[in-house]
Amino acid sequence: MSETGGTGIGASVRRKEDVRFITGAGNYMDDINQPGQTYAVFLRSPHARAKILGIDASGALATPGVVAVFTGADLAADGIGDLPCGWLVKSRDGSDMIQPPHPPIAVERVNYVGEPYGIVIAETLQAARDGAEAVVTDFEDLPAVVDAATATSGDQLHESVPNNRCYDWEFGDQAATEAAFAQAAHVTSLDIVNNRLIPNAMEPRAAIGCYEAASGDYTLYMNSQNPHLERLVLAAFVQVAPESKLRVVSPDVGGGFGSKIFVYAEETAVTWAAGKVRRPVKWVADRSESFLGDCHGRDHVTHAELALADDGEFLGMRVATTANMGAYLSTFASSVPTYLYGTLLAGQYRTPAIYVEVQSVFTNTTPVDAYRGAGRPEATYVVERLVETAARELGMDPAELRRRNFIQPDQFPYETPVALTYDTGDYEASLDRALEHIDYARFAARRAESEALGRKRGIGFSSYIEACGLAPSQVALSLGAGVGLFESAEVRVNVTGSVTVITGSHSHGQGHETTFAQVVSEKLGIPFENVEVVHGDSGRGDYGLGTYGSRSIAVGGSAIVKAADKIIAKGKKIVAHNFETTDDRIDFEDGVFSEQESNRSMEFGEVAFAAYVPANFPLDELEPGLSEKAFYDPGNFTYPAGTHVCEVEIDPETGTVEIVDFVAVDDFGLIINPMIVEGQVHGGLVQGIGQALLEHGVYDESGQLVTGSYMDYCMPRADDVPSFTVDTTVTPCTHNPLGVKGCGEAGAIGATAAVMNAVTDALGVKELAMPATSETVWNALGGSGAASGAA
Amino acid sequence: MEVTLTVNGADHTLDVPDNALLVELLRERLNLTGTHVGCDTSQCGACVVHMDGRAVKSCTVLAGQADGADVTTIEGIGTADALHPMQEAFRECHALQCGFCTPGMIMAAIDLVQTSDDLDEAAVRDGLEGNLCRCTGYHNIVRAVLSARDNM
Ligand code: FES
Ligand code: FES
Numbered sequence A: 001m002s003e004t005g006g007t008g009i010g011a012s013v014r015r016k017e018d019v020r021f022i023t024g025a026g027n028y029m030d031d032i033n034q035p036g037q038t039y040a041v042f043l044r045s046p047h048a049r050a051k052i053l054g055i056d057a058s059g060a061l062a063t064p065g066v067v068a069v070f071t072g073a074d075l076a077a078d079g080i081g082d083l084p085c086g087w088l089v090k091s092r093d094g095s096d097m098i099q100p101p102h103p104p105i106a107v108e109r110v111n112y113v114g115e116p117y118g119i120v121i122a123e124t125l126q127a128a129r130d131g132a133e134a135v136v137t138d139f140e141d142l143p144a145v146v147d148a149a150t151a152t153s154g155d156q157l158h159e160s161v162p163n164n165r166c167y168d169w170e171f172g173d174q175a176a177t178e179a180a181f182a183q184a185a186h187v188t189s190l191d192i193v194n195n196r197l198i199p200n201a202m203e204p205r206a207a208i209g210c211y212e213a214a215s216g217d218y219t220l221y222m223n224s225q226n227p228h229l230e231r232l233v234l235a236a237f238v239q240v241a242p243e244s245k246l247r248v249v250s251p252d253v254g255g256g257f258g259s260k261i262f263v264y265a266e267e268t269a270v271t272w273a274a275g276k277v278r279r280p281v282k283w284v285a286d287r288s289e290s291f292l293g294d295c296h297g298r299d300h301v302t303h304a305e306l307a308l309a310d311d312g313e314f315l316g317m318r319v320a321t322t323a324n325m326g327a328y329l330s331t332f333a334s335s336v337p338t339y340l341y342g343t344l345l346a347g348q349y350r351t352p353a354i355y356v357e358v359q360s361v362f363t364n365t366t367p368v369d370a371y372r373g374a375g376r377p378e379a380t381y382v383v384e385r386l387v388e389t390a391a392r393e394l395g396m397d398p399a400e401l402r403r404r405n406f407i408q409p410d411q412f413p414y415e416t417p418v419a420l421t422y423d424t425g426d427y428e429a430s431l432d433r434a435l436e437h438i439d440y441a442r443f444a445a446r447r448a449e450s451e452a453l454g455r456k457r458g459i460g461f462s463s464y465i466e467a468c469g470l471a472p473s474q475v476a477l478s479l480g481a482g483v484g485l486f487e488s489a490e491v492r493v494n495v496t497g498s499v500t501v502i503t504g505s506h507s508h509g510q511g512h513e514t515t516f517a518q519v520v521s522e523k524l525g526i527p528f529e530n531v532e533v534v535h536g537d538s539g540r541g542d543y544g545l546g547t548y549g550s551r552s553i554a555v556g557g558s559a560i561v562k563a564a565d566k567i568i569a570k571g572k573k574i575v576a577h578n579f580e581t582t583d584d585r586i587d588f589e590d591g592v593f594s595e596q597e598s599n600r601s602m603e604f605g606e607v608a609f610a611a612y613v614p615a616n617f618p619l620d621e622l623e624p625g626l627s628e629k630a631f632y633d634p635g636n637f638t639y640p641a642g643t644h645v646c647e648v649e650i651d652p653e654t655g656t657v658e659i660v661d662f663v664a665v666d667d668f669g670l671i672i673n674p675m676i677v678e679g680q681v682h683g684g685l686v687q688g689i690g691q692a693l694l695e696h697g698v699y700d701e702s703g704q705l706v707t708g709s710y711m712d713y714c715m716p717r718a719d720d721v722p723s724f725t726v727d728t729t730v731t732p733c734t735h736n737p738l739g740v741k742g743c744g745e746a747g748a749i750g751a752t753a754a755v756m757n758a759v760t761d762a763l764g765v766k767e768l769a770m771p772a773t774s775e776t777v778w779n780a781l782g783g784s785g786a787a788s789g790a791a
Numbered sequence B: 001m002e003v004t005l006t007v008n009g010a011d012h013t014l015d016v017p018d019n020a021l022l023v024e025l026l027r028e029r030l031n032l033t034g035t036h037v038g039c040d041t042s043q044c045g046a047c048v049v050h051m052d053g054r055a056v057k058s059c060t061v062l063a064g065q066a067d068g069a070d071v072t073t074i075e076g077i078g079t080a081d082a083l084h085p086m087q088e089a090f091r092e093c094h095a096l097q098c099g100f101c102t103p104g105m106i107m108a109a110i111d112l113v114q115t116s117d118d119l120d121e122a123a124v125r126d127g128l129e130g131n132l133c134r135c136t137g138y139h140n141i142v143r144a145v146l147s148a149r150d151n152m
Helices: A018-024 A074-076 A123-131 A148-153 A176-182 A226-237 A265-277 A287-293 A374-393 A398-405 A427-438 A439-450 A471-479 A512-524 A554-576 A605-614 A676-695 A746-763 A774-780 B024-027 B083-094 B102-115 B121-127 B139-149
Strands: A038-043 A050-056 A066-071 A115-120 A136-141 A164-174 A188-192 A206-212 A217-224 A247-249 A281-283 A300-308 A314-324 A354-362 A454-463 A488-492 A498-503 A531-534 A588-590 A592-595 A601-603 A626-633 A641-651 A656-667 A725-728 B003-006 B011-015 B048-051 B054-057 B070-072
Touching: A018 B102, A038 A066, A038 A123, A038 A265, A038 A287, A050 A115, A050 A226, A066 A074, A066 A123, A066 A265, A115 A123, A115 A265, A115 A656, A148 A314, A148 A354, A148 A374, A164 A176, A176 A265, A176 A300, A176 A354, A188 A374, A217 A226, A226 A247, A226 A265, A265 A281, A265 A300, A265 A588, A287 B011, A300 A374, A300 A427, A314 A374, A374 A398, A374 A454, A374 A746, A398 A427, A398 A454, A427 A439, A427 A454, A427 A641, A427 A725, A427 B139, A439 A454, A439 B003, A454 A746, A471 B024, A488 A554, A498 A512, A498 A554, A512 A554, A512 A588, A554 A588, A554 A592, A554 A605, A554 A626, A592 A605, A601 A605, A641 B121, A656 A676, A656 A774, A676 A746, A676 B139, A746 A774, B024 B048, B048 B102, B054 B102, B121 B139
Parallel strands: A038 A281, A217 A247, A314 A354, A498 A531, A656 A725, B003 B070
Antiparallel strands: A038 A115, A050 A136, A066 A115, A164 A354, A188 A300, A206 A217, A206 A281, A300 A314, A454 A641, A488 A498, A488 A626, A588 A592, A592 A601, A641 A656, B003 B011, B048 B054, B048 B070
């Protein structure tokens, strides 16, 4: 990646936040304690589906140190509402999706293993655990529905949801798509399972609810990706406390990947309970609870077809998906397999007709919601597996088939048949660069070398696109979103000229304290060290929509630029007043305000001081102070895109897949800090590779999570993955002030298909279930080291 | 039970429950919250500290077992003004994002460098397989350890 020196835009500035993290001074949730705090342990269902016949808490209440035991009935009696889903999707017949009741703490029934149905609060964690052990609960166990593919014919889980179907959604032009298939020379079809993943941010979720009796104020400390949104939902929908009486603080957060977006039972319950016991209530998940209680990701079953002309031109695409929602609709669950999935099926291609049907179903499993990429990895997997398979079936080079169908640079803005307008891109540039890095020309020779050693080598591509910078509020609201998706920023110039930036974005590893400071330092021409970025506290910033969907720099960063522009405009007025001229005669560059055609100028710091020491300001025209707020609502999504290429070698004796080379060439638009961007790509790639080769959330037929610990759920470790070749091409985003597109999810979106295309290429099979563990691969080889050739 | 130990050069005698873990003693009694807990099956390495010069998972050591031991935590290897070469390398190579795995990763990496000759990329990856990181994809962690190897 290209890099400039210094600390401005384009420089790989070392991160401000690192010193506290590498010296052990980070302030994560479990490091926070409140005077007089109590400890909460949740009672969690051991059954996938059961009626709660009775809860006897007398043993718990008699346990030394136990302060209180609450059940779902206690919250319900207090008017605590259901956990809502914030995105209304409509079925093809125009009816609304069906949202079953979701009490934070189960009242009459439990619907997945790990679902909370009570809370024990005690003086110590040990006493809370002992108390929880002493609760006797009478369950009537019911048969569970686990498999999404057959869920519509299973027992009905929620009274209000016939056939366990949440919605039956369609998108695209069905007639045009059928017509395209009717004239196709070739149709490629695939059956695809997008395996369930468990996010596993390294810091478990945690919350401390606090209540101040004198004021009636609640404070909730929690590790949230969007503290303001949490406050909004808890206040407006769940009704734990009025918005003005609830402050949500999200300190240093140890990773999120989507799992810390959602409004969950636990933080709701500890906040409410703090008001009941009139003491702070602290809960920290142990890892086993994280496996059961954090929303899972993906879990689609899909049949997909691509229609092609005999020269390889794409004519149409038809996709039918069943998406598993788990037991309830989580905060954004409904949008993930619809508007974040169906709209991405054009990929980087000119496919003229696309039709997609998605039915979402409930099962007795942990709720499923956005996980890094959220819908876009699933879409990319469908498109890129189809394209690669089509190339093989037509005997064409997979890179060339892509090139033939790419949207061309002169076709932007490009309207896809699935409702998006791509603003800019150059897909061949990324493909070409990737081919160079992987040395595609010599692949055949490398494959021959591997073969000579008895190994199978394969190569796979993934030319992905994503819609990021979530989201233009107007578009999101018209598609069913319950909130706008703008971002807010405040730039406060302090009297001494230092600057405090308050952003509604949240950083849980992304390095905003550094990147945003680079932007402001460059915009205002002040030293990087003089810029302090504040985030994660609804008590310090007005509002914010938080961090997900690769939106922070594109939307949050743009809001900061907008606020900084207002600072400059105000500064010009102050300078104009000082020089007794008009502000249109003042220029601003590199931190200096200067008068045109004169040698008079003022430094940024002098202007700040003048703003707060307002000598004879004309007060009806010019207010004292230098602090500005801005809300930025994007005009469109951004469209990061790129090509990932994976080369694998398989040992037929063991079925072990080794990634011998991985190249990622991405177009993120302009880049603020190349070092941080590369790091985001690396991390995403390993999550994508993890899905392809290692990770799988598995339930048995009774609905028990079989992969509920690090002993059973295979997380990528350092020796499972390679080092990467990461590069970028640049087409600046056309509709935001920084020209940026966002980079947080690209790795996880692109990598999975590249790996599986490489593995199937090496094996010579059409389809292979993820994860491609050595057992799966060995079986695909006929269990004998010889390829069976069967799909 | 009573436990006497040295932590980051300071001597402590503490009365702890028999089943207390070393990580609990460090975090809750000595307020050394740089050592983290990321799992309950001894699999993630967020809790790694040095005990008598060796890397141990402090979630898997009873406080009682540390009686008489010399323990070093992330807080004991360097300061903001005088970073340990491994800390410096992590910062320089962008080997951390959220920072939650970082203290354990750094402590494990120091032990790895100190106890191996001929550390190459494969050996670093092998040596760190007991430490999970969900953010970095390990690429920059490996770079950092290899660069610290040359400065330690
Ligand atoms: S906390 Fe995970 S290994 Fe110790
Ligand atoms: S930096 Fe976040 S887990 Fe490693």
